[in-house]
Amino acid sequence: xxxxxxxxxxxxxxxxxxxxxxxxxxxxxxxxxxxxxxxxxxxxxxxxxxxxxxxxxxxxxxxxxxxxxxxxxxxxxxxxxxxxxxxxxxxxxxxxxxxxxxxxxxxxxxxxxxxxxxxxxxxxxxxxxxxxxxxxxxxxxxxxxxxxxxxxxxxxxxxxxxxxxxxxxxxxxxxxxxxxxxxxxxxxxxxxxxxxxxxxxxxxxxxxxxxxxxxxxxxxxxxxxxxxxxxxxxxxxxxxxxxxxxxxxxxxxxxxxxxxxxxxxxxxxxxxxxxxxxxxxxxxxxxxxxxxxxxxxxxxxxxxxxxxxxxxxxxxxxxxxxxxxxxxxxxxxxxxxxxxxxxxxxxxxxxxxxxxxxxxxxxxxxxxxxxxxxxxxxxxxxxxxxxxxxxxxxxxxxxxxxxxxxxxxxxxxxxxxxxxxxxxxxxxxxxxxxx
Amino acid sequence: xxxxxxxxxxxxxxxxxxxxxxxxxxxxxxxxxxxxxxxxxxxxxxxxxxxxxxxxxxxxxxxxxxxxxxxxxxxxxxxxxxxxxxxxxxxxxxxxxxxxxxxxxxxxxxxxxxxxxxxxxxxxxxxxxxxxxxxxxxxxxxxxxxxxxxxxxxxxxxxxxxxxxxxxxxxxxxxxxxxxxxxxxxxxxxxxxxxxxxxxxxxxxxxxxxxxxxxxxxxxxxxxxxxxxxxxxxxxxxxxxxxxxxxxxxxxxxxxxxxxxxxxxxxxxxxxxxxxxxxxxxxxxxxxxxxxxxxxxxxxx
Numbered sequence: 001x002x003x004x005x006x007x008x009x010x011x012x013x014x015x016x017x018x019x020x021x022x023x024x025x026x027x028x029x030x031x032x033x034x035x036x037x038x039x040x041x042x043x044x045x046x047x048x049x050x051x052x053x054x055x056x057x058x059x060x061x062x063x064x065x066x067x068x069x070x071x072x073x074x075x076x077x078x079x080x081x082x083x084x085x086x087x088x089x090x091x092x093x094x095x096x097x098x099x100x101x102x103x104x105x106x107x108x109x110x111x112x113x114x115x116x117x118x119x120x121x122x123x124x125x126x127x128x129x130x131x132x133x134x135x136x137x138x139x140x141x142x143x144x145x146x147x148x149x150x151x152x153x154x155x156x157x158x159x160x161x162x163x164x165x166x167x168x169x170x171x172x173x174x175x176x177x178x179x180x181x182x183x184x185x186x187x188x189x190x191x192x193x194x195x196x197x198x199x200x201x202x203x204x205x206x207x208x209x210x211x212x213x214x215x216x217x218x219x220x221x222x223x224x225x226x227x228x229x230x231x232x233x234x235x236x237x238x239x240x241x242x243x244x245x246x247x248x249x250x251x252x253x254x255x256x257x258x259x260x261x262x263x264x265x266x267x268x269x270x271x272x273x274x275x276x277x278x279x280x281x282x283x284x285x286x287x288x289x290x291x292x293x294x295x296x297x298x299x300x301x302x303x304x305x306x307x308x309x310x311x312x313x314x315x316x317x318x319x320x321x322x323x324x325x326x327x328x329x330x331x332x333x334x335x336x337x338x339x340x341x342x343x344x345x346x347x348x349x350x351x352x353x354x355x356x357x358x359x360x361x362x363x364x365x366x367x368x369x370x371x372x373x374x375x376x377x378x379x380x381x382x383x384x385x386x387x388x389x390x391x392x393x394x395x396x397x398x399x400x401x402x403x404x405x406x407x408x409x410x411x412x413x414x415x416x417x418x419x420x421x422x423x424x425x426x427x428x429x430x431x432x433x434x435x
Numbered sequence: 436x437x438x439x440x441x442x443x444x445x446x447x448x449x450x451x452x453x454x455x456x457x458x459x460x461x462x463x464x465x466x467x468x469x470x471x472x473x474x475x476x477x478x479x480x481x482x483x484x485x486x487x488x489x490x491x492x493x494x495x496x497x498x499x500x501x502x503x504x505x506x507x508x509x510x511x512x513x514x515x516x517x518x519x520x521x522x523x524x525x526x527x528x529x530x531x532x533x534x535x536x537x538x539x540x541x542x543x544x545x546x547x548x549x550x551x552x553x554x555x556x557x558x559x560x561x562x563x564x565x566x567x568x569x570x571x572x573x574x575x576x577x578x579x580x581x582x583x584x585x586x587x588x589x590x591x592x593x594x595x596x597x598x599x600x601x602x603x604x605x606x607x608x609x610x611x612x613x614x615x616x617x618x619x620x621x622x623x624x625x626x627x628x629x630x631x632x633x634x635x636x637x638x639x640x641x642x643x644x645x646x647x648x649x650x651x652x653x654x655x656x657x658x659x660x661x662x663x664x665x666x667x668x669x670x671x672x673x674x675x676x677x678x679x680x681x682x683x684x685x686x687x688x689x690x691x692x693x694x695x696x697x698x699x700x701x702x703x704x705x706x707x708x709x710x711x712x713x714x715x716x717x718x719x720x721x722x723x724x725x726x727x728x729x730x731x732x733x734x735x736x
Contacts, residue, residue: 267569271569
């Protein structure tokens with residue numbers, strides 16, 4: 001046996017040596033490239049040596065956004081910056097936070113990432129992000145160029161830790177054919193909803209009036225805020241009196257009433273027909289969702305008519321959630337200069353315009369006021385809703401707070417606890433996190 | 436003389452050199468992370484490289500003892516192990532005994548039963564998620580409501596812990612039958628054919644032979660298999676992560692999914708590591724208890 005193994009061992013060694021040799025050769029080659037390249041490079045080039053920067057994002061791998069990024073925008077950037085290569089990595093939204101943490105702890109964070117605005121305080125608080133206001137010499141220019149609301153989501157503990165990349169909020173999407181069949185129109189107020197639901201069910205017994213896929217803050221906050229409630233005080237010091245205040249309790253009791261009457265689809269409890277599919281298949285009459293609903297529904301159900309209206313108003317008005325993404329630069333990045341070039345590029349008019357074509361609401365003030373946006377079939381209404389939309393609590397422990405809210409919502413809908421009881425407990429748990 | 440000594444040393448050294456690569460991998464990928472995880476479990480661990488962490492001593496372990504969600508996850512893991520191990524052993528044994536006796540198509544059926552074993556957990560989990568979809572169009576709902584009329588209305592399988600675990604158990608058992616079958620089939624084939632002939636001469640039928648001869652002779656294999664399966668069952672993670680994600684309200688969480696949630700979602704790596712050490716302790720204890728059942732008298736024939 002041993003005798004047979006010796007040659008294998010020998011081959012392994014030869015391979016190892018070969019690998020080393022190849023490595024050495026590759027290094028030599030790139031050094032040669034470098035010198036020849038630097039002759040061609042224009043003096044304006046920020047980066048003298050060829051570098052590769054990594055950019056992680058959650059544009060769905062098979063989506064118009066990712067196609068635009070990969071086939072149009074990155075090639076454009078690379079043509080303008082021959083020394084910078086951009087390696088883009090799409091990551092599923094649910095796995096993204098985890099992936100960022102593991103890579104940060106391993107010291108292999110990307111140079112840039114497009115992250116949910118709500119993760120910015122957490123990553124900044126960890127010390128993972130570079131403060132853009134200190135790193136970027138021309139940061140001040142962006143203060144006026146960008147929409148103030150989305151820009152503010154990058155602010156944490158006295159510094160800006162990123163720049164906004166896109167913004168959004170949600171609207172009331174409704175299936176006009178179903179609404180017409182029941183003789184109802186888009187609800188202007190939450191008070192109309194129970195009656196509307198009954199009319200709809202009378203006309204279409206198998207249809208759900210409304211569908212949403214869970215009880216996390218992104219879903220329940222429009223209801224809480226529109227009912228006049230909130231999660232914490234403005235200074236984010238306590239949840240007691242807010243999350244378990246009368247208005248928030250009323251909002252959850254209202255959702256429970258809708259759910260008990262069969263007006264909200266069971267998918268709110270975790271599984272069932274997914275919201276977009278249900279909308280496309282005439283099972284769900286209304287959704288509360290963002291501008292990406294258009295490309296998603298259009299790609300699966302090309303003939304579907306999509307109608308939108310503002311989120312129904314409650315005692316507190318018609319208030320939805322501000323969503324969107326920030327682009328952040330990581331402290332561990334070794335190519336900060338090159339990365340910031342790309343950062344400037346994603347905030348350029350060209351990038352923002354191109355991305356607006358595929359469903360991303362731009363953050364540049366000059367674009368928001370442009371004719372393209374004003375005359376756009378749906379951006380106008382989103383921008384209108386954004387005027388009253390509010391941001392989720394900026395706090396490093398937001399994800400845990402969100403989970404507490406999700407669980408409270410589940411307990412209420414499952415009829416295991418009264419809204420008051422569940423929210424009292426949730427408020428106490430969040431207070432514990434805020435200490 | 437020196438040459439002789441040299442060659443002797445080399446000769447003694449050779450086997451160690453051969454196990455060195457494997458051993459180095461073991462040290463690097465298993466032993467080092469284990470020690471590191473133990474170290475982390477004593478801290479409120481900061482994931483940022485080159486940052487300081489707060490030493491907590493055994494506080495993370497004390498916290499686990501008081502954490503009702505963790506104990507629910509332990510209970511879920513325990514019942515998952517109980518259901519899937521018994522299910523796999525029983526059905527695997529049944530299939531093995533039958534396959535051993537059928538005359539035609541043995542290889543065909545063996546391959547068929549083994550297919551789920553070599554299929555990826557991810558694929559199978561997503562498949563079961565579709566099969567147990569809560570909508571009326573979900574396969575199980577469709578069959579139970581529309582085809583067989585056993586239920587008046589569709590079940591929201593994955594929204595309730597009780598029914599969600601039915602789906603998870605079914606997946607765990609279905610996926611493992613092939614593996615236990617192959618092990619048992621090998622063990623059955625090691626039983627001398629004379630015993631079968633002798634039993635038949637004595638007037639035993641196949642069922643009596645299986646019950647009185649085959650199964651008793653398989654006891655050591657059954658014990659060993661059950662240990663392997665139990666360890667595997669306590670380490671289940673993918674189906675939970677993909678099918679229920681621990682929902683609703685952490686009620687379908689198992690130890691590993693809860694540990695992952697603590698470490699990676701809540702960034703509480705210290706607590707997560709402490710939970711993983713508690714898991715090791717639980718698995719070790721259960722394996723020891725199972726080993727007690729293993730009789731020493733292996734050589735009956």
